[in-house]
Amino acid sequence: MEMGDVFRDLKLVYTDGVPYNELEHHLTEEDVQRWCVQFGLSRTHLFDAIARHLALGFDKRELTFEFCDAVVNDLSIAVTNTSGPRPELFWEVYSAFDEGEYYHDENRQEDPVEVHTRPIIAQLARTISSSPDQVADDTARTSTKHSLQ
Numbered sequence: 001m002e003m004g005d006v007f008r009d010l011k012l013v014y015t016d017g018v019p020y021n022e023l024e025h026h027l028t029e030e031d032v033q034r035w036c037v038q039f040g041l042s043r044t045h046l047f048d049a050i051a052r053h054l055a056l057g058f059d060k061r062e063l064t065f066e067f068c069d070a071v072v073n074d075l076s077i078a079v080t081n082t083s084g085p086r087p088e089l090f091w092e093v094y095s096a097f098d099e100g101e102y103y104h105d106e107n108r109q110e111d112p113v114e115v116h117t118r119p120i121i122a123q124l125a126r127t128i129s130s131s132p133d134q135v136a137d138d139t140a141r142t143s144t145k146h147s148l149q
Contacts, residue, residue, distance in 0.1 A: 003053055006035055014070045027074035029081070047079050047087035052128055055093050058118075059125035065113045069097040089128075096120035 013025050036046050054071060057063035072094040079090055100117030103110075 003049060005038075006050065007053060010071055011067075014067050016064055016067060020066070020070050020073075023070070027071065027078070029078055032075075032078045042084065043078070043082045044085045044087045047075065047082075047090040050075065051087070051090040051093040055089075055096075055121050055124045055128060058121050065097070065100055065117065068093075069101065072097050089124075092124060093121070096124065 009031070010027070013027060014023065032043065032046065035041075036043055039046060039049075041049065050071070054063060054068045058065065058068050072090075075090070076094055079087060079094075096117050099120060100113035103112055104116060
């Protein structure tokens with residue numbers, strides 16, 4: 001299994017155009033366990049690999065805000081139930097998407113995704129591209145060859 005396979009699974013769950021509260025299914029602990037076993041990765045490495053894929057895909061405009069935000073929101077539940085090393089990149093990506101969920105200072109004249117999330121993700125994508133973690137980088141490189149659409 002490769003990261004592209006995980007994202008094909010996620011695209012089946014988080015369908016563009018379907019509001020989050022109307023989704024028939026959400027990411028579950030069982031999904032996380034299955035991917036860890038299939039990848040042979042720790043939970044922390046899996047979470048960071050997914051976060052890399054989301055950041056790079058969003059930065060390239062291959063993944064929508066709605067898709068990425070739904071994935072990190074649901075995945076955050078599994079992350080908080082994980083002992084061991086904290087998935088730092090995941091939390092940075094999660095926080096970036098969180099910034100796009102609301103109007104800052106009640107300013108409804110600006111799009112919070114474009115003004116807040118996109119610049120943060122762009123910086124994270126530059127950092128990821130210049131100094132990738134070996135395990136997650138191998139996964140991200142493999143996934144780049146596969147479906148981001």
